[in-house]
Amino acid sequence: MHSSGTLRILPRFFADAGPRIPGVGFAVASSHEGPPVAVTDEERQLARTMPQPRRGDFLIGRSALHRAARAAGLSTGPVLCDGPRPRLPGGIAASISHSRGIAVAVAGPADRYPALGVDLELTELPLRAAHLVLGEPERPLLGPARTAARRLLTLYSAKEAAFKALSPLTGPALRGLRDLRLTPDGAGYLARAAGHPERSARVSVRELPQGGALCWALAHP
Structure with missing residues (x-):
C-alpha cells in the first residue's frame, strides 16, 4: 500500500492529522528515525528478550508513548508490560499502536480521561x-x-x-x-x-x- 518513501513522509503528516484534545498528548515515532531514543534502560532490557519484529515495534511504541506523555505534561517512568498491554503508572491513561515501522500514541491524565484508544493501520x-x-x-x-x-x-x-x-x-x-x-x-x-x-x-x-x-x-x- 505504501512505498518506503511514503512511510518516511507519514510521520510529518501526523503532526497536523493527529488529535487535538485538551490535556491529551499525541506523538509519533518511526523506525526510519534510527535507534529509538525516548525509551528507558529498563525498556531496552525488556526489548532484548523479544524476537524481531516485536522488539522493534515495542521500542518505537514506547518512544511514541513517552513523547505523548511529555506533550501532555506527564511523566511515565519505565512502561513495561502486563500481557499484551503497557503497564501504565497510576494516574495516566494511554494507548499505543504501530504499523509498518511507525508507532503512534496518545496519553492524558486518568482523572480526566479514564481510557483512551488509538489505532494506526497501513496494511x-x-x-x-x-x-x-x-x-x-x-x-x-x-x-x-x-x-x-x-x-x-x-x-x-x-x-x-x-x-x-x-x-x-x-x-x-x-x-x-x-x-x-x-x-x-x-x-x-x-x-x-x-x-x-x-x-x-x-x-x-x-x-x-x-x-x-x-x-x-x-x-x-
Missing part, C-alpha cells in the same frame, strides 16, 4: 474479512463496492481504537471487535459495547495519503 485488509469486523447491521457502513475495501480498513481501525478505550472499562465481557457497534457520528463514529449500553466512545477518523487510517477514541465517563 490492506481484504474485503472477505468484513464478517470478522462488522455485525450484520453495520454492513451498510461499507458503502459502494468500489470503495468498500478502504472503508473496511477505516472501520477496522475505528473499532480497534474503540476497543482499546472501552475494554478497560467493561472488562472481559468485551471479547472482540464484533462486540462493538459503530454508528456514524459527524466525521467519525460512536462506538457502543454490546451488553454495556452505558459504555460508549467517540471515535475520530483520519484517512491517510495513499491508503491507511489513523483513529483515536475517547471513552465517555
Whole structure:
C-alpha cells in the first residue's frame, strides 16, 4: 500500500492529522528515525528478550508513548508490560499502536480521561474479512463496492481504537471487535459495547495519503 518513501513522509503528516484534545498528548515515532531514543534502560532490557519484529515495534511504541506523555505534561517512568498491554503508572491513561515501522500514541491524565484508544493501520485488509469486523447491521457502513475495501480498513481501525478505550472499562465481557457497534457520528463514529449500553466512545477518523487510517477514541465517563 505504501512505498518506503511514503512511510518516511507519514510521520510529518501526523503532526497536523493527529488529535487535538485538551490535556491529551499525541506523538509519533518511526523506525526510519534510527535507534529509538525516548525509551528507558529498563525498556531496552525488556526489548532484548523479544524476537524481531516485536522488539522493534515495542521500542518505537514506547518512544511514541513517552513523547505523548511529555506533550501532555506527564511523566511515565519505565512502561513495561502486563500481557499484551503497557503497564501504565497510576494516574495516566494511554494507548499505543504501530504499523509498518511507525508507532503512534496518545496519553492524558486518568482523572480526566479514564481510557483512551488509538489505532494506526497501513496494511490492506481484504474485503472477505468484513464478517470478522462488522455485525450484520453495520454492513451498510461499507458503502459502494468500489470503495468498500478502504472503508473496511477505516472501520477496522475505528473499532480497534474503540476497543482499546472501552475494554478497560467493561472488562472481559468485551471479547472482540464484533462486540462493538459503530454508528456514524459527524466525521467519525460512536462506538457502543454490546451488553454495556452505558459504555460508549467517540471515535475520530483520519484517512491517510495513499491508503491507511489513523483513529483515536475517547471513552465517555
